[in-house]
């Protein structure tokens with residue numbers, strides 16, 4: 001029997017496919033290439049920070065390197081990560097559909113992603129940008145590096161994101177299988193719905209901001225540049241109006257995956273389905289109202305106060321979700337396989353990320369912590385410990401479905417522990433040095449911080465080794481001959497009812513849904 | 526550098542020593558949030574561990590012991606309690622913030638100018654200092670800050686305050702130190718190559734020392750002119766961009782500079798004599814040395830003639 005991988009052969013049959021599964025796989029490869037690039041830059045940064053003096057890089061090269069790392073990780077890796085890969089592959093399957101609503105737009109979004117990535121890589125070759133991933137004016141309008149090229153790349157990437165969002169919203173509205181009511185949808189689908197709303201509404205603001213930045217840089221018309229009467233803080237408002245909601249583009253799909261994994265590996269129905277579904281939408285809406293918490297040190301007192309309050313408001317639904325997941329584990333039948341380990345890792349790290357967010361939301365405390373390593377640690381806990389962990393969890397969960405092959409569980413556990421220990425070693429010390437006063441984006445530092453930096457760097461090596469182990473066992477699994485079962489974990493959502501890997505037309509007969517996604521049974525006493 | 530107080534060795538585990546006269550509660554709030562977080566975190570861990578141990582799957586086909594999808598009481602509790610805690614933290618943070626942002630009417634006003642990559646302070650009597658902020662102890666201070674190029678941010682970790690420094694706009698920051706000593710000042714808004722070197726020292730002194738600082742003549746007549754120049758080279762921050770050992774930094778090295786032929790970006794030439802050197806210091810944007818950026822700030826009004834003479838003497842000395 002042919003599956004979607006063996007259906008057609010040749011590179012062109014991939015590059016111009018309209019199959020959401022193949023597009024998902026191509027995104028997976030591209031996004032991990034971006035992660036490898038960003039990760040490599042991170043290891044170099046950490047290596048340079050072993051000493052306050054020069055080791056490998058000059059100050060300017062260090063600045064270019066952290067900009068490269070930040071921009072690649074945010075725009076090329078983490079924003080598209082879950083929706084474009086696992087979302088593309090599994091959103092239609094979880095709904096019982098054979099493809100997304102607009103397969104051609106889906107392919108276009110991938111090609112646009114590649115084009116945007118090309119511009120970003122070109123900007124590295126043409127004099128790597130040194131503005132930080134935030135492109136703050138007037139630095140970005142005055143530096144001599146290839147800002148335009150990079151900004152064009154990010155501008156293009158935005159369209160890829162918008163197209164994915166539009167596609168998902170229409171798919172969810174129109175392609176649900178008969179009987180799949182809104183409240184029978186898997187929560188991963190709900191989270192992608194909320195994410196898509198943000199992608200469609202917020203990304204255009206980023207696009208406009210970046211166009212204004214380019215106009216300012218080329219013609220100097222005086223919107224942002226204070227030398228000719230512009231307002232540099234205005235840029236920050238524009239920028240964060242997109243980039244704060246973007247944080248939820250990163251975390252909402254991650255939370256979605258966590259629902260799938262916790263229910264399957266505990267054989268439990270989710271605790272508080274409706275609360276979780278609604279809170280995703282609530283987070284999506286409130287996320288548009290909190291951008292100002294990035295500007296506590298630059299804006300007026302009144303604005304700071306309002307934004308601080310709203311920030312706390314958005315923290316509450318996230319907290320409730322954590323309680324829901326813990327409650328879901330209660331009296332379950334728990335299987336500690338790799339995807340569930342990553343779920344537990346997610347809980348551990350995301351909660352630390354969330355609590356440190358409370359420090360940053362409290363006005364006075366943020367004034368002290370703003371732009372220090374405390375913030376660097378906080379967002380790595382949320383993005384790496386949150387989004388990336390959920391992504392890894394989902395990847396290990398759906399790997400047998402995507403490729404029909406199983407990885408070595410033993411190796412997966414080794415990689416898990418290497419990454420978990422390495423991550424905490426790299427980033428926990430950064431909380432301490434940050435609250436002690438070590439500013440971020442620093443090439444050099446006062447000597448007393450050296451020991452913290454050294455611990456952090458050694459941790460980053462463990463992390464690197466962990467990812468190499470993962471790469472090895474995943475590739476090994478693809479080369480093995482052994483066929484993975486159709487439903488190795490005993491999950492109940494629709495994608496597990498079809499063969500692994502799925503056929504090109506995944507559902508020969510449209511499934512009819514008559515119950516919720518997580519209605520597991522109970523052990524007889 | 527002038528034995529600055531340690532950030533890591535003094536103070537508590539997470540915070541540097543707090544020398545503020547009015548923000549004592551800041552550290553308490555920090556640790557209240559910290560311990561609340563620790564308690565909740567440990568609580569979650571205990572529940573998690575307990576559920577895993579008691580629910581670990583023994584056979585492949587084992588199902589859950591119970592299916593629970595709602596519990597209104599529980600859900601109300603875990604929504605309301607965190608909301609209350611968070612509201613308390615919000616108000617407390619807000620209160621401290623107000624203290625931080627309120628300036629006492631008798632505050633001493635000092636002007637701060639951020640330039641790539643140094644801080645210039647102007648005192649009420651017109652005295653200027655670079656990278657050295659001297660203030661009397663137990664006296665409210667109001668900094669009126671502005672930048673001449675890109676964004677910077679003025680950060681005093683020991684006083685828990687920080688404020689962005691923005692071109693074409695004044696921002697204000699107040700503080701009051703209750704303790705004598707030398708403390709770190711950092712720039713915390715990314716501003717380019719030497720961002721991490723844009724440091725300064727906060728010197729908290731008693732009021733007599735402050736008065737004598739204000740009236741102190743900068744220029745030391747008792748030492749040879751070139752030696753005075755060497756001191757100014759460090760004190761005024763020329764060393765951030767110029768080396769004296771021949772190595773290239775952001776600007777050209779001073780070694781062997783005197784009387785050398787200079788080529789400029791616009792293709793013209795000149796000899797590096799006294800006139801040229803003085804012009805380069807007062808109006809650096811007029812002649813840009815080939816291969817370098819136009820980033821040197823003007824020192825007009827920052828260096829008196831005597832000091833410029835001393836620097837030139839020092840450059841001559843370096844060319845011998």
Ligand code: HEM
Nearest residue numbers: 042043045066070073078132133383384388440441442460
């Ligand atoms: C999910 C993966 C990651 C994401 C999304 C991410 C994102 C970011 C972002 C947005 C920045 C800020 C860049 C800027 O200031 O312009 C940053 C900085 C940085 N990251 Fe990551 N990062 C990730 C993983 C890592 C890893 C694994 C390491 C360590 C090996 C690392 C080390 C650093 C370092 C050293 C900096 C620069 C800090 C500074 O100089 O202020 N990152 N990262």
Ligand SMILES: [Cu+2]
Nearest residue numbers: 244290291294
């Ligand atoms: Cu934000």
Ligand SMILES: [Cu+2]
Nearest residue numbers: 712714716720
């Ligand atoms: Cu700076």
